[in-house]
Amino acid sequence: MANLTLIQAVNDGLRTAMEADSTVYVFGEDVGPKGGVFLATENLTRDFGANRCFDTPLSEDGIIGTAIGMAMNGLRPVAEIQFQDFIFPAFDQIVSEAAKLRYRSGGQYTAPMVIRTPYGGGIRGGLYHSQSGEAYFCHTPGLKVVIPSTAHDAKGLLLASIADPDPVLFLEPKALYRSVKGEVPEGHYTVDLSTLRNVREGEHVTVLCYGAMVPVCEKAAARAAENGIECHIVDLRTLLPLDEEGVLEAAKKTGRVVVVHEAPRFCGMGGEISALIAENCIEYMEAPIIRVTGFDTPFPNTLEHHYLPDERRVLDAIERSAAY
Amino acid sequence: MPSAQPLARLERSNETMPDSLTTPEHIASTWLDASPRDARDADWLRSLMSDLILLQVVDERMLKLQRSGRIGFVGSMRGLEGMLVGAGRAIPQSDWLWSGLREGGAALIRGLPLSEYIAQMYCNSFDTAKGRQMCNHFQHAGTHYPSWSSVIGTQIPHGVGAAFASKQKGDGAVHTIFFGDGATSSNGFHSGLNMAAVWKAPCVFVCVDNGWAISVSSRDQTASKGYAVKAKAYGMPGVEVDGNDVVATHDALVSLIERARAGEGPALLVLKTYRLMGHSSSDDPTKYRDQREVDEWLAKDPVPRFEQRLVADGVIDAAFLERTFTEHRATVDAEIHVQEAADAMPLRSLVDDVYSGVPRHLRRQYNEFLRVSEKLGEARRGDGAFPL
Numbered sequence: 001m002a003n004l005t006l007i008q009a010v011n012d013g014l015r016t017a018m019e020a021d022s023t024v025y026v027f028g029e030d031v032g033p034k035g036g037v038f039l040a041t042e043n044l045t046r047d048f049g050a051n052r053c054f055d056t057p058l059s060e061d062g063i064i065g066t067a068i069g070m071a072m073n074g075l076r077p078v079a080e081i082q083f084q085d086f087i088f089p090a091f092d093q094i095v096s097e098a099a100k101l102r103y104r105s106g107g108q109y110t111a112p113m114v115i116r117t118p119y120g121g122g123i124r125g126g127l128y129h130s131q132s133g134e135a136y137f138c139h140t141p142g143l144k145v146v147i148p149s150t151a152h153d154a155k156g157l158l159l160a161s162i163a164d165p166d167p168v169l170f171l172e173p174k175a176l177y178r179s180v181k182g183e184v185p186e187g188h189y190t191v192d193l194s195t196l197r198n199v200r201e202g203e204h205v206t207v208l209c210y211g212a213m214v215p216v217c218e219k220a221a222a223r224a225a226e227n228g229i230e231c232h233i234v235d236l237r238t239l240l241p242l243d244e245e246g247v248l249e250a251a252k253k254t255g256r257v258v259v260v261h262e263a264p265r266f267c268g269m270g271g272e273i274s275a276l277i278a279e280n281c282i283e284y285m286e287a288p289i290i291r292v293t294g295f296d297t298p299f300p301n302t303l304e305h306h307y308l309p310d311e312r313r314v315l316d317a318i319e320r321s322a323a324y
Numbered sequence: 325m326p327s328a329q330p331l332a333r334l335e336r337s338n339e340t341m342p343d344s345l346t347t348p349e350h351i352a353s354t355w356l357d358a359s360p361r362d363a364r365d366a367d368w369l370r371s372l373m374s375d376l377i378l379l380q381v382v383d384e385r386m387l388k389l390q391r392s393g394r395i396g397f398v399g400s401m402r403g404l405e406g407m408l409v410g411a412g413r414a415i416p417q418s419d420w421l422w423s424g425l426r427e428g429g430a431a432l433i434r435g436l437p438l439s440e441y442i443a444q445m446y447c448n449s450f451d452t453a454k455g456r457q458m459c460n461h462f463q464h465a466g467t468h469y470p471s472w473s474s475v476i477g478t479q480i481p482h483g484v485g486a487a488f489a490s491k492q493k494g495d496g497a498v499h500t501i502f503f504g505d506g507a508t509s510s511n512g513f514h515s516g517l518n519m520a521a522v523w524k525a526p527c528v529f530v531c532v533d534n535g536w537a538i539s540v541s542s543r544d545q546t547a548s549k550g551y552a553v554k555a556k557a558y559g560m561p562g563v564e565v566d567g568n569d570v571v572a573t574h575d576a577l578v579s580l581i582e583r584a585r586a587g588e589g590p591a592l593l594v595l596k597t598y599r600l601m602g603h604s605s606s607d608d609p610t611k612y613r614d615q616r617e618v619d620e621w622l623a624k625d626p627v628p629r630f631e632q633r634l635v636a637d638g639v640i641d642a643a644f645l646e647r648t649f650t651e652h653r654a655t656v657d658a659e660i661h662v663q664e665a666a667d668a669m670p671l672r673s674l675v676d677d678v679y680s681g682v683p684r685h686l687r688r689q690y691n692e693f694l695r696v697s698e699k700l701g702e703a704r705r706g707d708g709a710f711p712l
Contacts, residue, residue, distance in 0.1 A: 025492075051492065057522055062481050062515025069485025072470060073420075074493060077485075089511065096475045097482070105463055105471035106454035107677045141678050165680040194683065241683040 004184045007177040009151035010040045010116070013158035014078065016188050018048050021076060024162060026053040028063055028080030028116075037082055038118060038177055064090035064115065068098050071113040076162060084119035084171060085128045091136070098167040099142030114161045114168045119147075120212045120262055121294075121308050122175030126301040132211075132263035132294065137169050138240045138272070144168040144193060145240040149214035151182040153237060156191030164193060173212035180215065194238045196246040202230030205321050206250045208273055209260040210236040213309060217260055220314035229322045239269060244276060251277045255286035256321040262308050265293040287324035290317045355571035356629055364571065366639045372570055373640055374648050375409040376627050379429045381652040382438075385660065386445055390459075390605045394664070395445045397459040399425040403568075403600030404534060406626025409433055410573025411530065411595075414581065415500050420468040420490075422483035422501040424476070426532065426599075428462040430502075435467035442659050448666035454677070455669040460604075468497070477503060477510025480529070484516045487525035487590075498584045499527040500577065506537025508551055517558040517592065524589040528580045529555075531592065532567065534599040535621075539612040555592035567595030568626040598624070671697065671707040687712055 004012060017024045026044055028036070032055040035042035044053035056063050060081055067077040081087045087094070098111045121130040137145050146161055146168055148154040154172070161168035199214060200221055209217045214235045221231035234250045236242065251257050257277060259270040270291035277289060292309045300307050355362055379401055389395045401408060404426055412433025415421050421431060432441050443450035445459050453463060453471060463471040470486075472479050483501035490497040507513055508531060520527055531551050535542055548554060555562025565576040573595055580591045598621035602609040609618075634640045671694070675686040682690075687710035697703040 057515075057518055059515040059518065061511045062484075062519045065478065065481025065512060065515060066485030066488060066519055069482035069487070070489045071485075072482065073486035073489035075489045092475060092511075093478060093481070096473055097478050100473065101471065102679070103677045104453060104456050104461075104473065105677075106452055106456060108452055108463060108465045109471050110680075144679075241679070241685055244685055244688075 001183045001185055003181060004151045005178050006148070006151045006154050006172070006180045007038055007040055009154040009184045010158060010172060011042055011044075012184060013155035014041065014044060015047070016155070017076075017078070017159055017162045018044065018052060020188055021162075023074060024052070024076045024078060025070065026078045026080070027056050027067075029058055029082050030055060031080050036080060038174065040116070040172075041080065060086055060088075060090040061093055064093040064098070067113050067115070068093060068101070068111045071111040071167075072101070072109055076112060078114045078116060078162060081115060081117040083125075083129050084117040084133055085131045087115075087117060087133065094137070094143065094167070094169070095140050099140045101142075102166065103142055110165060111167050112165050114158070114170050116158075116170045116172060118174035118177070119171040120173050120175055121299060121304050122212065124301065124304065127299050130299040130304065132261065134171060134239055135263055135268045138269065140240075142166070143240060144238065145171065146193060146238050147171045147173065147211040148237065149173060149176060149180070149211055149235050151180060151184050153191050153197065153235075155184050156189050157193065157237065159188060160190035160193050163190065168193075171211065175212040176215070191237070194241050194243050196243045196250075197235040197237055198250075199233035199235050200231060202232040202254070204229045204231065204254055205256040205258060205318050206232045206234065206254045207258045207260060207314070207318065208234050208236060208247065208250065210239065210269075211262075213260045213262060216309060216311055217314055219311040220318060223311065223315050224318045224322075227319075229318060231318060236269075242276075247273060247276060248280050252281050252284045255284050256324070257285070257287075257289045258292060258314070258317045258321055259289065260292045260309055260314055260317075262294045264296045265291055266296050268293060287321045290321055292317045354565060354569060355575065356566075356569045356633055361637075369634055369639050370644070372409055372413065373630065373634055373644075374652075375412070375433050376405050376570065376630060377645070377648045378652045379405045379408055379432070380627060381649065381656050382429070382432070382441070385653075385656050387605065389445070389660070395459050396447070398445075398605040399460045399603070400599075400601035400605070401426060401429045403598045403621065403625065404532070405429065406570040406630065407532060407567035407573045407595045407597050410567075410570040411500070411502075411577055414574045414577035417467040419497050419581065420470070420483070420486060420499040422470060422479045422486075422499060423462075423472055424479065424503050424507065424532075425460060425474075426504070426534075427502045428460060431462055431464060431467070431469045434469070436462060436464040436469060438655065438659050439662065440464060442656075442663045443666065446663045446666065448663060449669050450663060450666045454673050477507040477512030477516075479503070480507070480510070480512035480516030481519065483527055484520040484523070484525050487520065487527035488523050491523075491526055496585065497526070498581045499525075500530060500581065501527055502530045502532060504537060505531060505533040505535070505542050505545055505551060506540065507531070508554065509545060517555070517560070517590070520590040521558045521560045524587070526584045526587070527590045528577065528584055529590060529592045530577070531594045532597060533594050534597050536599055536603070536609075536613065538603040538607065539609075541613070550594065552592060552594040558592075560590050560592060562592040562594065564594040564596060567597030568624050568629065570626060570630055597626070600625070671703065682710065684712065
């Protein structure tokens with residue numbers, strides 16, 4: 001066991017995968033000698049050579065397009081998109097190609113690959129270094145969408161994603177890169193995709209969240225507990241395919257649900273989860289489902305701490321739900 | 325077997341072309357019009373003629389099936405048979421062929437079985453893609469011919485990435501990546517050629533300049549004087565060849581493939597040809613192009629040009645042509661009858677192959693659909709519900 005930050009766990013996960021499997025290749029913009037703008041790939045070029053971890057020309061469409069070809073021809077590419085905000089030139093390659101290849105070829109061709117990219121606010125990055133675009137990708141059958149919130153899960157989910165036979169978009173909460181630290185096992189282990197994690201047990205209100213919102217919800221739950229409201233917190237971890245049974249079970253447990261994400265509200269994960277619960281177990285609900293989310297606006301800059309759900313806004317929702 | 329054409333000669337011929345985007349008289353033929361004549365093995369030439377006739381027969385039959393409502397869509401090969409046969413014969417089965425809409429003919433010549441070709445046109449249960457793609461979207465894993473999408477230019481970086489993988493694995497394969505003139509404006513063209521050159525990937529880019537991207541002419545596609553010159557900006561050679569000359573196409577491609585295999589990096593080959601029909605069976609080209617232009621290119625039609633040359637040289641005669649047409653028609657028609665009788669895909673294939681297994685939410689969605697389908701009496705054997 002080592003006590004690692006989330007970004008160190010990502011680095012450890014990449015290193016572990018590259019040691020175990022010589023077909024794992026890591027590439028993207030500035031991931032080589034520099035080690036990536038957040039140092040996720042630090043020392044990988046030094047230790048595995050410039051063949052296995054290398055810088056590409058500045059073309060997201062090209063990075064993902066070539067990664068698909070590598071995957072089709074026997075490599076296990078792990079491509080980095082420097083910020084999730086920059087992924088959109090590659091949207092076509094992800095949505096039209098990687099996600100549809102297995103289906104359109106009747107299983108003759110597949111694209112087992114991982115796209116790692118930092119997402120979310122909290123670093124004063126403004127409109128183009130802060131977005132949470134998970135909902136665009138969760139609307140894409142054939143793709144898997146994974147978001148860790150702890151160092152342990154970052155490594156275990158990354159290793160599971162690299163081993164997965166389907167393309168995985170691995171969204172890393174950059175706000176947690178260095179603020180979250182935890183025990184990480186040495187060597188190879190995996191955390192199953194499409195299984196949620198119970199963060200905290202409680203019988204009054206269920207809080208469903210993921211990524212950088214998990215520690216925010218934990219803080220809110222600690223304050224709610226001071227007033228006698230015990231929250232059941234669930235970290236979704238994989239958004240697509242979602243652990244639907246787990247979500248329904250968690251919702252039924254308390255009959256009161258708060259969904260928290262920093263992405264805009266409209267057509268976001270909160271809407272999908274609310275509909276899932278309403279369709280399947282509305283008779284268990286004691287209160288309206290409440291969403292606490294970012295605004296339906298572009299991402300702000302100086303006011304980002306107001307845009308992002310914080311523990312006070314989450315606490316307010318928990319209290320409203322409990323009081324209903 | 326014919327000798328590969330030296331690159332230097334191809335590049336020289338490119339430089340002598342003042343502007344390749346206008347009319348066919350600017351295009352130098354490199355084999356059909358060579359003087360003195362460049363003799364080739366007679367059996368080999370006859371086999372090329374046979375392949376050209378096969379493509380004509382397949383095209384004619386597919387268009388008839390489409391007009392009679394048996395299949396949905398055809399991207400005709402008329403006018404492109406020369407480059408398709410030349411390419412199909414130049415790319416070994418152990419190499420990879422990455423394609424767009426109109427290279428199914430090349431794949432057929434190269435080893436895509438006729439049965440699979442026609443099954444795909446019917447989108448039936450014999451189709452290896454399980455009827456999921458619209459007609460004319462072929463694939464054949466056995467000869468490294470991957471499934472491609474209808475999105476223009478996206479296959480270009482795929483081929484480059486796969487070529488990078490071949491280089492890393494040291495498997496010796498070269499990846500020939502086809503696209504049309506319209507695709508030279510796509511993201512994939514730029515990122516693909518750029519990255520291939522930086523990585524010195526073992527691939528050959530083939531721009532099939534057939535004059536039209538649906539209704540947009542090459543003149544409106546680029547302000548460049550041609551497509552081959554674009555290669556220079558990426559740091560690779562660009563050469564232009566008469567795509568209506570089957571032997572010239574074959575030789576140029578063999579030469580560039582072997583160059584890539586030797587580790588000398590990628591190149592761009594532009595095949596000048598002409599789409600004599602509409603973009604597809606759903607397109608009326610009289611709305612946007614002049615019949616005089618079509619007539620000019622009909623005079624350059626690759627099949628009669630080749631045929632006349634072989635007849636003049638005594639390699640084939642009228643009896644050969646008649647016999648070959650008859651044989652190919654019989655083969656194609658027999659296969660059409662087989663494919664016509666195949667079942668449609670079972671309902672359950674709706675949710676297969678989205679992921680490696682069928683995840684729980686898709687099993688639930690399917691079971692919900694099946695409940696309604698059974699109520700309506702539409703479900704058949706094999707359509708059973710998934711365990712949850």
